[in-house]
Amino acid sequence: MGTRAAQRPGRGGRADPDHRTSTGSGPEGCVPPGARRPSRAGTESAVEALERTVVQGMRDTGANVGGLYLLSEEERALRLVVLSGVPWDVALPWARVGLSYHSPVADALRDRRLVWLGGPEEVARHYPQLAVVLPYPFSLAASAVTAGETVWGGLVLQWPGSHPKELSRAERATIGALSGRLGELMRAAHDGGRLPSADGTTRLTPPPDVLTGPPREPADAFAERLPGGCCSLNADGRIVFVTDTAARLLGTARSRLLGHRPWEALPWLNTPVAQDNYRAAVFSRRPTSFTVLHPPGRWLSF
Missing domain, CATH: 3.30.450.40 (GAF domain)
Structure with missing residues (x-):
């Protein structure tokens, strides 16, 4: 998922969920009921x-x-x-x-x-x-x-x-x-x-691409060099990778983002638009995009 500052509402980047880590429900040892x-x-x-x-x-x-x-x-x-x-x-x-x-x-x-x-x-x-x-x-x-x-x-x-x-x-x-x-x-x-x-x-288990995927260090280094911010979510919707640029645009430390769902770490992302776009990407495996207001007045495109 990419993150960048938006010029005005309605112009979005592209969000592509990356299912590259285990489908756990949170940090190690934290499992949802059931x-x-x-x-x-x-x-x-x-x-x-x-x-x-x-x-x-x-x-x-x-x-x-x-x-x-x-x-x-x-x-x-x-x-x-x-x-x-x-x-x-x-x-x-x-x-x-x-x-x-x-x-x-x-x-x-x-x-x-x-x-x-x-x-x-x-x-x-x-x-x-x-x-x-x-x-x-x-x-x-x-x-x-x-x-x-x-x-x-x-x-x-x-x-x-x-x-x-x-x-x-x-x-x-x-x-x-x-x-x-x-x-x-x-x-x-x-x-x-x-x-x-x-x-x-x-039983929650990682999908096949997670179990067999190659090491991602070169890709992570490439993402850090992109002009916009990037972050990656696992199949449970939790942030497993975030670039320094993305953290800066989101206005918080990387440590406060990793292991959390975006709308949990960032209350201003807890909107029907953001969550519906996430569900659409999960089910369709197609990029989605939306624009959201980062208080007090900065628009970000995802």
């Missing part, structure tokens, strides 16, 4: 195996968001157990999905079919309530996670607005195979008494 970070040591648990498989599926399909739902014990709702690629607070409204609710993942589960939404028009046509909440360009696939005749949960994958309107045959096959692998993992975990609880916490 979510937790992956552990780093010890034998791989059942939920870690599910987490790894979801991220590998994202890599194989090119999806930028992945979510795995597990049927709750009463089998009347799905609960999110693994999440990658979006902040927890953005996904929170869909952390629990009733089986009777008209939603992509619930429909995929009830009908045991792949639900594909190839863009905002498809979302609006089939799920108008979802389109009102997320009026952004993105594509989505939802699939039942099964093993044999048993339905264990549901898988949701999401792509930016640049994805073609149709799933390729290879993508469909990959999603089908991924759902099958997840189902077998859940069945094995159940048989071994290690199946994670559907009423427990959600």
